Amino acid sequence: MTATILDGNALSAHLRTELAGRVAALTARGVQPCLAVILVGEDPASAVYVRNKVAGCEKTGMRSIKDVYAPDVDPAVVFARIAELNADPAVHGILVQLPLPRHFDSEAVLEAIAPEKDVDGFHAENIGALMQGNPRFIPCTPYGVMKMLEAGHVPLKGAEAVIVGRSNIVGKPMAMLLLAQSCTVTVCHSQSKDLAFHTRRADILVAAVGKAKMITGDMIKPGATVIDVGINRLPDGKLCGDVDFESAKEVAGLITPVPGGVGPMTITMLLTNTLESAERTLK
Numbered sequence: 001m002t003a004t005i006l007d008g009n010a011l012s013a014h015l016r017t018e019l020a021g022r023v024a025a026l027t028a029r030g031v032q033p034c035l036a037v038i039l040v041g042e043d044p045a046s047a048v049y050v051r052n053k054v055a056g057c058e059k060t061g062m063r064s065i066k067d068v069y070a071p072d073v074d075p076a077v078v079f080a081r082i083a084e085l086n087a088d089p090a091v092h093g094i095l096v097q098l099p100l101p102r103h104f105d106s107e108a109v110l111e112a113i114a115p116e117k118d119v120d121g122f123h124a125e126n127i128g129a130l131m132q133g134n135p136r137f138i139p140c141t142p143y144g145v146m147k148m149l150e151a152g153h154v155p156l157k158g159a160e161a162v163i164v165g166r167s168n169i170v171g172k173p174m175a176m177l178l179l180a181q182s183c184t185v186t187v188c189h190s191q192s193k194d195l196a197f198h199t200r201r202a203d204i205l206v207a208a209v210g211k212a213k214m215i216t217g218d219m220i221k222p223g224a225t226v227i228d229v230g231i232n233r234l235p236d237g238k239l240c241g242d243v244d245f246e247s248a249k250e251v252a253g254l255i256t257p258v259p260g261g262v263g264p265m266t267i268t269m270l271l272t273n274t275l276e277s278a279e280r281t282l283k
């Protein structure tokens with residue numbers, strides 16, 4: 001038996017059709033959702049992601065603003081622009097693409113974004129609200145993973161969930177969301193002693209480490225749901241995940257591909273957060 005694929009492109013297309021309807025309804029009431037994206041520097045992968053975000057806005061009827069700065073820009077210029085976007089009532093979401101160049105204090109940049117426009121969900125206030133079980137914006141990648149688990153009818157209550165990776169962007173918020181759904185959650189990381197011992201116990205395995213193909217079939221419990229958050233570019237230019245898809249698909253019950261899995265869902269949830277931010281302005 002080979003695993004059933006959880007198709008992030010198909011689920012995204014479905015969700016974005018629903019979003020477009022809500023965007024049209026809100027626009028008819030005089031509020032067109034608007035996302036502002038700030039990109040500093042010319043990292044080609046970042047440029048692709050930002051282009052996908054802007055295209056996602058266009059296709060769902062949202063407005064977008066894209067500000068691109070030179071890699072050596074004075075951070076004060078970016079802080080001033082964030083302040084301007086914070087104060088602009090026509091802007092509902094602000095995203096500063098990460099990673100930022102080294103002369104930036106990334107944390108300070110994220111904290112400068114108005115929490116009610118922080119559609120990434122990275123501001124300390126929003127992370128705190130998520131931890132308390134009262135989220136304002138759920139970080140887009142873990143939010144997309146939860147939607148994929150829902151679409152796959154994956155049972156969560158009491159399930160053993162193992163997350164590999166402890167980043168602020170994926171691993172930590174992922175743990176909070178799965179915990180809120182009553183999974184038993186284990187978070188593994190680079191210092192974990194016997195990684196395979198943990199991963200083999202997982203009913204739900206989330207790989208978010210950034211190491212190509214590091215999760216192999218022998219590390220997976222038969223029938224498990226395997227969610228691959230990794231996006232690694234191989235020397236030949238091809239994208240691959242943190243999971244070795246070829247061996248994993250022979251063991252897993254459900255699996256997400258790369259590309260076409262979590263990546264497009266991340267953008268779909270960004271659009272969702274932007275729409276919801278705009279909807280809240282009418283409440």
Ligand SMILES: Nc1nc(=O)c2c([nH]1)NC[C@@H]1CN(c3ccc(C(=O)N[C@@H](CCC(=O)O)C(=O)O)cc3)C=[N+]21
Binds near residue numbers: 095140239258264266
């Ligand atoms: N402030 C901020 N927010 C982010 O959400 C954020 C960020 N910074 N920095 C970088 C990461 C990465 N990320 C991706 C989004 C979409 C795809 C995506 O669309 N992937 C496609 C393939 C795209 C390609 O061809 O490269 C796929 O997996 O099918 C990937 C990665 C958002 N990030």
Ligand SMILES: [Mg+2]
Binds near residue numbers: 165166167209
């Ligand atoms: Mg990590």
